[in-house]
Amino acid sequence: MEKNRLEAFSDCVLAIVITIMVLEIKVPHGHELADLQPLVPVFLSYVLSFIYLGIYWNNHHHMMHTVRQVTGGILWANLHLLFWLSLIPFVTGWMGENHFSPLPMALYGIILLMCAIAYFILQYLIIRAQGEDSILARAIGRDLKGKISPVIYLIAIFSSWVSSWIAGALYVLVALMWLIPDKRIERVIEK
Amino acid sequence: MEKNRLEAFSDCVLAIVITIMVLEIKVPHGHELADLQPLVPVFLSYVLSFIYLGIYWNNHHHMMHTVRQVTGGILWANLHLLFWLSLIPFVTGWMGENHFSPLPMALYGIILLMCAIAYFILQYLIIRAQGEDSILARAIGRDLKGKISPVIYLIAIFSSWVSSWIAGALYVLVALMWLIPDKRIERVIEK
Amino acid sequence: MEKNRLEAFSDCVLAIVITIMVLEIKVPHGHELADLQPLVPVFLSYVLSFIYLGIYWNNHHHMMHTVRQVTGGILWANLHLLFWLSLIPFVTGWMGENHFSPLPMALYGIILLMCAIAYFILQYLIIRAQGEDSILARAIGRDLKGKISPVIYLIAIFSSWVSSWIAGALYVLVALMWLIPDKRIERVIEK
Amino acid sequence: MEKNRLEAFSDCVLAIVITIMVLEIKVPHGHELADLQPLVPVFLSYVLSFIYLGIYWNNHHHMMHTVRQVTGGILWANLHLLFWLSLIPFVTGWMGENHFSPLPMALYGIILLMCAIAYFILQYLIIRAQGEDSILARAIGRDLKGKISPVIYLIAIFSSWVSSWIAGALYVLVALMWLIPDKRIERVIEK
Numbered sequence: 001m002e003k004n005r006l007e008a009f010s011d012c013v014l015a016i017v018i019t020i021m022v023l024e025i026k027v028p029h030g031h032e033l034a035d036l037q038p039l040v041p042v043f044l045s046y047v048l049s050f051i052y053l054g055i056y057w058n059n060h061h062h063m064m065h066t067v068r069q070v071t072g073g074i075l076w077a078n079l080h081l082l083f084w085l086s087l088i089p090f091v092t093g094w095m096g097e098n099h100f101s102p103l104p105m106a107l108y109g110i111i112l113l114m115c116a117i118a119y120f121i122l123q124y125l126i127i128r129a130q131g132e133d134s135i136l137a138r139a140i141g142r143d144l145k146g147k148i149s150p151v152i153y154l155i156a157i158f159s160s161w162v163s164s165w166i167a168g169a170l171y172v173l174v175a176l177m178w179l180i181p182d183k184r185i186e187r188v189i190e191k
Numbered sequence: 192m193e194k195n196r197l198e199a200f201s202d203c204v205l206a207i208v209i210t211i212m213v214l215e216i217k218v219p220h221g222h223e224l225a226d227l228q229p230l231v232p233v234f235l236s237y238v239l240s241f242i243y244l245g246i247y248w249n250n251h252h253h254m255m256h257t258v259r260q261v262t263g264g265i266l267w268a269n270l271h272l273l274f275w276l277s278l279i280p281f282v283t284g285w286m287g288e289n290h291f292s293p294l295p296m297a298l299y300g301i302i303l304l305m306c307a308i309a310y311f312i313l314q315y316l317i318i319r320a321q322g323e324d325s326i327l328a329r330a331i332g333r334d335l336k337g338k339i340s341p342v343i344y345l346i347a348i349f350s351s352w353v354s355s356w357i358a359g360a361l362y363v364l365v366a367l368m369w370l371i372p373d374k375r376i377e378r379v380i381e382k
Numbered sequence: 383m384e385k386n387r388l389e390a391f392s393d394c395v396l397a398i399v400i401t402i403m404v405l406e407i408k409v410p411h412g413h414e415l416a417d418l419q420p421l422v423p424v425f426l427s428y429v430l431s432f433i434y435l436g437i438y439w440n441n442h443h444h445m446m447h448t449v450r451q452v453t454g455g456i457l458w459a460n461l462h463l464l465f466w467l468s469l470i471p472f473v474t475g476w477m478g479e480n481h482f483s484p485l486p487m488a489l490y491g492i493i494l495l496m497c498a499i500a501y502f503i504l505q506y507l508i509i510r511a512q513g514e515d516s517i518l519a520r521a522i523g524r525d526l527k528g529k530i531s532p533v534i535y536l537i538a539i540f541s542s543w544v545s546s547w548i549a550g551a552l553y554v555l556v557a558l559m560w561l562i563p564d565k566r567i568e569r570v571i572e573k
Numbered sequence: 574m575e576k577n578r579l580e581a582f583s584d585c586v587l588a589i590v591i592t593i594m595v596l597e598i599k600v601p602h603g604h605e606l607a608d609l610q611p612l613v614p615v616f617l618s619y620v621l622s623f624i625y626l627g628i629y630w631n632n633h634h635h636m637m638h639t640v641r642q643v644t645g646g647i648l649w650a651n652l653h654l655l656f657w658l659s660l661i662p663f664v665t666g667w668m669g670e671n672h673f674s675p676l677p678m679a680l681y682g683i684i685l686l687m688c689a690i691a692y693f694i695l696q697y698l699i700i701r702a703q704g705e706d707s708i709l710a711r712a713i714g715r716d717l718k719g720k721i722s723p724v725i726y727l728i729a730i731f732s733s734w735v736s737s738w739i740a741g742a743l744y745v746l747v748a749l750m751w752l753i754p755d756k757r758i759e760r761v762i763e764k
Contacts, residue, residue: 005580005634007196012394012588015203018277020596023211025281031289036298050277054270058263061196072631076752079627086591086623090598098604179267188627198387203585206394214402216472222480227489241468245461249454252387254553370458389578398587400659405593407663413671418680432659436652443578561649 002070006078010060013082017089018053024093042096045108048171049092055178056085056115063123066136073125081118087111105160105167112171113153120146123147149174193261197269203253204273208280209244212237215284233287234335236299239362246369247276247306254314264316272309278302280347296351296358303362304344311337340365384452388460392442395464399471400435403428406475424478427490431474437560438467438497445505448518455507463500469493487542487549494553495535502528531556549569575643579651583633586655590662591626594619597666615669618681621663621744628751629658629688636696639709646698660684678733678740681747685744686726693719722747 025042028035060081067074091111095104123146127137140146152174160167215333216233219226258265282302286295316339318325331337343365351358407424410417442463449456467563473493477486509516522528534556542549601608603728633654640647664684668677696719700707713719725747733740 002634002638005584008199008581009584009588009630011196011200012203012585013592014199016207016589017595018273019204019207019211020592022277022280022598023214023596027215027281027288029283029288031292031294033283033294036294047274050270050274054267057200058266061193065193073265075631076627078629079623082591083620083623086595087598089595090600093600094604095220097600097602101604103604103606103609171581199390202391203394204389206391207398210395210398210402210463213399213471214469217467218406218472218475220479222476222483222485224485227485238465241461241465246460248391248461249457250383252457256384309392345535390581393578393582394585397582398589400655401586401589401593404590404659404662405596407660409597409663409666409670411670413667413676413677415673418676429656432652432656436649439582439652440648443575447575 003067003116004066006070006075007061007064010064010078010082011057014053014060014085017086018050018057021049021089021092024096026090041099042093045092045096045100049088051092051175051179052112053085053088055175056081056119059119059178063126063136064099066130066134066139067126069129071125071129074122074129077118077122078126081115081122083088084111084118086112088115100168101163102161102164105164106157109153109157109160109167109171113150113157116146116150120150145177149177193256194258196253197261197266198252200253201269201273202248203246205248205251205276208277209241209248212240212280212283215280215287220356232290233284236283236287236291239366240279242366242370243277243303244276246366247272247310250310250369254317254327257321257325257330258317260320262316262320266314267319268309268313268316272306272313275302275305275309291355291359293352293355296355297348300344300348300351300358300362303365304341304348307337307341307344311341336368338370385446385572386450388452389443389446392446392460392464393439396435396439396442396467399468400432400439402470403431403474406471406478421480424475427474427478427482429469430557433557433561434494435467435470437557438463441560445508445518448512448516448521448572449508451511453507453511456504456511458505459500459507463497463504466493466496466500469496482546482550484543484546487546488539490555491539491542491549493537494556495532495539498528498532498535502532523541527559531559576640579643579648580634580637583631583637587626587630587633587658590659591623591630594622594662594665597662597669600617601616601631612654614672615666617675618665618669621748622661623684624748624752626658626661628748629654629692632692632751636699636709639707639712640699642702644698644702647695647702650691650695650698654688657684657691659689666737673737673741675734675737678737679730682726682730682733682740682744685747686723686730689719689723689726693723704707718750722750 025039025046028039088111091108092106095108098104111182123136123143127134130136152170156167156170157168216230216237219230279302282295282299286299289295314327314331314334318328321327343361347358347361350361407421410421453523470493473486473490479492480486489559505518505525509519513516534552538549538552541552600615603614661684664677664681667748668681671677696709696713696716700710703709704705729740729743730744
C-alpha cells in the first residue's frame with residue numbers, strides 16, 4: 001500500500017520531468033528549415049536526457065520491486081533522488097541552447113553524478129532495510145555498472161574543458177552501458 | 192504489478208503531453224475578438240493533436256490489457272513510443288503558429304509516422320512475447336488500419352509542399368479512421 | 383481494471399490542468415506591493431477556476447464510482463470532457479490578464495457551458511450503459527443543478543457585455559451551488 | 574477505493590507542483606559561470622520549497638494512511654490544502670528572483686502559514702470523522718510541531734522587514750524540525 005503510493009508519486013514526478021524537457025524545445029517563429037537548425041543541439045540533448053530518465057525509471061522500477069517495507073529513510077532518499085533528477089531538464093536546456101560549450105557540458109555531468117550518488121544511497125538504504133538475505137544485494141552483485149558510471153562522469157566533467165566531444169561521447173557511453181537490459185534483478189527474483 | 196506501473200507511467204506521460212499542448216495557446220494581450228483570430232489555427236491544430244493523443248491512449252490501453260508479462264523489450268519499446276508522442280506538442284505548436292505552412296505540416300506528418308512505427312514495434316514485441324496463441328495477434332487480425340496509416344502519412348508529408356490543405360485533410364482522415372471505436376480487441380477478449 | 387486506468391488518466395489530466403493555471407500567475411520583476419497589484423484579478427480568476435475544477439473532479443469521482451463497465455462511448459465522452467476542461471487555464475488566464483473585460487468574461491462562460499454539456503453527455507452514456515435500473519439515474523434524480531447551470535451560464539455569457547460584474551457574480555453563484563456537497567450519489571449507493 | 578483516488582489525485586498535484594518549480598529556474602542565455610550566479614538564490618529557494626513539499630507529501634501520506642472513509646468535508650479540505658500548496662512555486666520564484674527582499678520573503682511565509690492552517694483543518698476533519706478512538710488523534714498526540722510551526726511562520730513574516738536573514742533562517746528551522754522523521758503515526762499503527 002505505502003509502496004504503491006511511493007511508486008505512483010515517483011512515476012508522476014519522472015513523467016513530468018521527462019515531458020517538461022520538451023518545453024525547452026521552443027517553437028521557432030519562422031517556418032523554414034533554417035529555423036529548425038538552432039534546435040538540433042536542443043533536440044540531441046533532449047534525446048540523451050530522455051534515455052537517461054528512461055534508464056532511471058526502469059531501474060527504479062526494478063529496485064522498488066524488491067522493497068517490502070518503506071522506511072522513513074527510503075522515503076527521503078527517494079525524494080533526494082527525485083530532486084537531482086528534476087534538475088535534468090534545466091541542464092539539458094542549458095547544454096542544448098549553448099551548443100555544448102564547456103561549462104554547461106560539465107554541469108550536465110555534475111547533475112548526472114549527483115543522480116548516481118542519490119541512486120546509490122537509495123539502493124544502500126533498501127539493502128540495509130532488507131537485512132542479511134537481501135534480494136537486492138544479491139541482484140546487483142558487485143554492482144560494476146553502478147561503480148564505474150560515477151568515475152566516467154567525473155572524467156567527462158573534467159574533459160569537457162578539453163573537448164565537448166569527449167564529454168558528450170562519455171555521457172553517451174554510460175547511457176549505452178545501462179541501456180543493455182539489466183536482467184540481474186529479474187534473474188534473482190525468478191530464483 | 193509491474194504492468195500497473197508501466198500503465199501508470201504511460202498514462203501520466205500521455206496526460207502531461209496532452210495538457211502541455213494547451214500552454215502553446217498563449218494568452219493574448221488584447222481583449223478584442225481580433226486578438227483571438229491568430230489563435231484559430233493554433234486551436235485547430237490543438238483539437239487534431241488532442242484527438243490523435245486520445246486515440247493513442249485508447250489503443251495503448253486496449254493493447255496493454257492483453258499483456259501478461261512485461262519484458263525489458265516491451266518497457267523500452269513503450270518508452271520509445273512515448274518519446275515520439277512527447278514531440279507532438281512541439282510540432283502542433285509549430286504548425287499552428289505558422290498557419291499550416293508546408294514544412295511544419297510535413298514535420299507534423301513525420302512525427303505521426305514515427306509514432307505509428309513506434310506503436311507497431313511495441314505491438315510486434317507484445318505479440319512475440321505472447322507466443323503462438325497471442326490474443327493481441329488474433330485481435331488485430333490483418334491490422335489493416337495499422338498498415339494503411341503510415342502510407343497515408345507518407346503521402347501527406349510529400350503533398351504538404353503541393354498544398355497544406357491536402358496534407359491537413361489526410362491527417363484528419365486518419366484520425367477519423369481510428370476514431371471509429373476499435374472493438375477488435377474487446378471482441379476477442381470476450382470470446 | 384479498465385475503469386481504474388480511465389480514472390487514473392482523468393485524475394492526472396485534471397491535476398495538470400489545475401496546476402498549470404498557476405503558471406499564468408507570472409512572477410513579477412519588482413518586489414513592491416504595487417508589483418503584485420496587477421496580479422489580483424489573475425489570482426481571483428485562479429481561485430474561481432480552481433473551485434470549478436475541484437467540483438468537476440469531485441463529481442467525476444462520484445459518477446465514475448457507479449460505472450461497472452467502460453464502453454468505447456464512455457471513453458470518448460470522458461476525453462471530450464477533458465478537452466473542454468483543458469481549455470479552462472487559457473480562458474482563466476485571458477480573463478485575469480484583461481481585468482474581466484466583456485469578451486474574455488463571455489468566453490469563460492462559453493467554455494464552462496461546453497464543459498457542462500460534455501459532462502451531461504458522459505452522464506447520459508453511463509446511465510444508458512447501466513440499463514434500466516441505473517444507480518446513477520436514481521442518484522441524480524431530476525438533476526436540477528445539472529439543468530439550471532447551463533441556463534445560468536448562457537445568461538452570464540450575454541450579460542457580460544452589459545456588466546462584467548453580473549457575469550462574474552453568476553459564475554460564482556453556480557460554483558457555490560455545486561460546492562454544497564452533492565450527497566445524492568452517496569445516499570443511493572448506501573441504500 | 575475512493576481513498577485511492579484521492580491519494581492518486583493529491584500525489585499527482587504534488588508531483589506537478591514540485592516539478593513546475595524547476596520551470597522558474599530559467600535557462601540562462603550565456604554559458605559562463607557568471608551567467609549562473611543570478612540563479613543561486615532561485616536555486617536555494619527551490620531547494621527549500623522542494624523540502625517543504627516533500628515534508629507535506631510525506632505527512633499527507635502518513636495521515637491518509639489512517640483514513641477509512643472519505644467524507645465530502647475531507648475531499649474539500651484536501652483540495653483546499655492543495656490550493657495553497659499550488660501557490661508555493663509562485664512565491665518561490667518571486668522570492669528567488671528578487672534575491673530575498675522583504676515583501677517576497679513575507680509572502681512566502683504567508684503561503685506557508687496558509688498551508689499549515691489548511692493541513693490543520695484537514696487533520697481536524699479526519700480526526701472528527703474517525704470518532705472517539707481516532708488513530709490519528711492518538712498518533713499526533715499534543716501535536717507540538719503542528720502548533721509551533723504557525724507561530725514561527727508569523728514571527729518570520731514580521732521579521733522579514735527587519736532582516737531577510739532572520740526570516741530565511743526561521744523557514745529553514747521549521748523545515749529541519751519536520752525533516753526529523755515523524756514516526757508518531759507509524760508507532761501508533763504498529764500498536
